[in-house]
Amino acid sequence: MNLEALLSARLAPALAEVAQAIVDPAVRRSQHADFQSGAVLPLARRLNRSPRDLAAEVVARADLAGIATADVSGPGFLNLTVADELIASALDDVTADARLGVAQTKEPRTVVVDYSAPNIAKELTVGHLRSTVIGDALARTLEWRGHDVVRANHVGDWGTAFGMLIEHLLDVGATGISQAGDLTAFYQAARAEFDGSEEFRTRARLRVVRLQAGDRETLALWRTLVAESQRYLLEAYERLGVTLTAADFAGESSYQGMLASVVDELDAKGLLVESDGALCVFPEGFTGRDGGPLPLIVRKSDGGFGYAATDLAALRHRVRDLGATRLLYVVGAPQRTHFRMVYAVAAEAGWLPEGVTAEHVAFGSILGTDGKMFRSRSGDSVKLSAVLDEAVARASALNPAPEIAAAVGTGAIKYADLAGDRMSDYVFDWDRMLALTGNTGPYLQYAYARIRSILDRAGQFRPAVRIGHPAERALALQLLAFEPAVESVAATLEPHRLAGYLYGLGSLFTAFYEQCPVLKAAEGVRESRLSLCLLTGRTLRRGLDLLGIATPAKL
Ligand code: ARG
Numbered sequence: 001m002n003l004e005a006l007l008s009a010r011l012a013p014a015l016a017e018v019a020q021a022i023v024d025p026a027v028r029r030s031q032h033a034d035f036q037s038g039a040v041l042p043l044a045r046r047l048n049r050s051p052r053d054l055a056a057e058v059v060a061r062a063d064l065a066g067i068a069t070a071d072v073s074g075p076g077f078l079n080l081t082v083a084d085e086l087i088a089s090a091l092d093d094v095t096a097d098a099r100l101g102v103a104q105t106k107e108p109r110t111v112v113v114d115y116s117a118p119n120i121a122k123e124l125t126v127g128h129l130r131s132t133v134i135g136d137a138l139a140r141t142l143e144w145r146g147h148d149v150v151r152a153n154h155v156g157d158w159g160t161a162f163g164m165l166i167e168h169l170l171d172v173g174a175t176g177i178s179q180a181g182d183l184t185a186f187y188q189a190a191r192a193e194f195d196g197s198e199e200f201r202t203r204a205r206l207r208v209v210r211l212q213a214g215d216r217e218t219l220a221l222w223r224t225l226v227a228e229s230q231r232y233l234l235e236a237y238e239r240l241g242v243t244l245t246a247a248d249f250a251g252e253s254s255y256q257g258m259l260a261s262v263v264d265e266l267d268a269k270g271l272l273v274e275s276d277g278a279l280c281v282f283p284e285g286f287t288g289r290d291g292g293p294l295p296l297i298v299r300k301s302d303g304g305f306g307y308a309a310t311d312l313a314a315l316r317h318r319v320r321d322l323g324a325t326r327l328l329y330v331v332g333a334p335q336r337t338h339f340r341m342v343y344a345v346a347a348e349a350g351w352l353p354e355g356v357t358a359e360h361v362a363f364g365s366i367l368g369t370d371g372k373m374f375r376s377r378s379g380d381s382v383k384l385s386a387v388l389d390e391a392v393a394r395a396s397a398l399n400p401a402p403e404i405a406a407a408v409g410t411g412a413i414k415y416a417d418l419a420g421d422r423m424s425d426y427v428f429d430w431d432r433m434l435a436l437t438g439n440t441g442p443y444l445q446y447a448y449a450r451i452r453s454i455l456d457r458a459g460q461f462r463p464a465v466r467i468g469h470p471a472e473r474a475l476a477l478q479l480l481a482f483e484p485a486v487e488s489v490a491a492t493l494e495p496h497r498l499a500g501y502l503y504g505l506g507s508l509f510t511a512f513y514e515q516c517p518v519l520k521a522a523e524g525v526r527e528s529r530l531s532l533c534l535l536t537g538r539t540l541r542r543g544l545d546l547l548g549i550a551t552p553a554k555l
Helices: 003-019 040-047 051-061 084-095 126-144 161-172 175-180 183-196 198-212 216-240 252-268 307-320 333-349 384-395 402-419 441-458 470-479 482-492 496-515 525-546
Strands: 027-029 035-037 068-073 077-082 110-114 148-152 273-275 278-281 296-299 326-330 357-361
Touching: 003 027, 003 035, 003 040, 003 051, 003 077, 040 051, 040 077, 051 068, 051 077, 077 084, 084 470, 084 525, 110 126, 126 148, 126 216, 126 326, 126 357, 126 384, 126 402, 126 482, 126 525, 148 307, 161 183, 161 198, 161 216, 183 198, 183 216, 198 216, 216 384, 216 402, 252 296, 252 307, 252 333, 296 307, 296 333, 307 326, 307 333, 333 357, 384 402, 402 441, 402 496, 441 496, 441 525, 470 496, 470 525, 482 496, 482 525, 496 525
Parallel strands: 110 148, 110 326, 326 357
Antiparallel strands: 027 035, 035 077, 068 077, 273 278, 278 296
């Protein structure tokens, strides 16, 4: 159910008659009425007429019977007040709909969401938290809208660092990793050996050569490392409630076999330029600091392939082999130029045909309460597992039951990450994200649990809404706005729009519950208020689920 669409459909013919042209009614929610349309203002300028007169004419012609009343306000806005009966019957329809009034998209696309993508053999840090949490929320939301979503975990599982990691693995034995249980410790130990010993450095370099040459023993060792890391990552995803599975791992290594043909194709299109022994593409419109053209390096002078080449191969594969028409890259803002260049080169190569879009879904940094990059006391980047441990420990103060503390702790972290505009940096503040009031995960989980307890006490009832109290009306209108909220996330890739909607819903529910007794209300009113509780609970649960946040029945 989309009241905006319904009102627009009724206003459009009247506007068209008055304007003798098609006019977008631009119906929006408003603080001054249920909805408002400002469509008349630019129209009046164009027709050189008084906007208020024109608005009055539209009101007179519009067929709004049984739907809404309209009046002219201010300089010529149309204020629309929806009929209570329409609100009530629309809510009954939504209650009967398993999708809560959110239609499936009529234009499903195959969307690849590239997210999380940590570098193997390094522990996940909070730096990867944002990509993982935002990417998962987008994947869930797009999927629920009816798109065909392909999750791609473009893990860094290839490159020169593996020489040193494999040699270290040989030094400490396979059990060394699982004992470290902590991949950062393993990585750091390898790094220390590398920095401290010439003999080790030589071995590591030789090992890289053997890895790239496909030496069997070396590949087997590499696989051990990758498998260990995957196991560790899957555990972290499970704990975080992230939908990435083993099948979604498409690491950098998986594109190695495509790199030669990427080079060939770029060459055949005349795009490759040799520069200091490296093969480069100079896409149109990119200049470096010195003002000269900026290269995207496809093959390094030593013959090796880097990050850019792999991304080109992955892009071509996603479009050509997976049939994707929308590519999302959920990666931090510092990689902006990299992705712009990759897309530009891909476009020049013809790998982004008409109708296929590639978008960098960038995000800002996580800051500590001191306003600087979030770091541990020792100055290292913070380990995700340590953050989750602390979140759960702090959440146990609210409820010591382990599953509930886990849901509240991880939910608080995820919600804090999703609730703000993703491009902004945000401060990682335990007290704020775990607060039971304000725009937080626990606040919404608490609202949900309270509703569950009301419904448990209510027993059976037949859902049917009637609007009496203004607080019921406000809550009902918000419940009818779930579809536009979900739609806006799918369109803008900004999960904070859904978070903001849910917070609005929670707040209106709180106001309703304070002013309108539910269980003790008179017959008829009681059922109606229980219906509002039921639908609010279902909407909170579904909405939080789209953000990847669990809703325990009790808190
Ligand atoms: N592994 C990279 C990093 O940790 C992120 C990869 C993002 N995805 C991509 N297709 N480049 O920075």
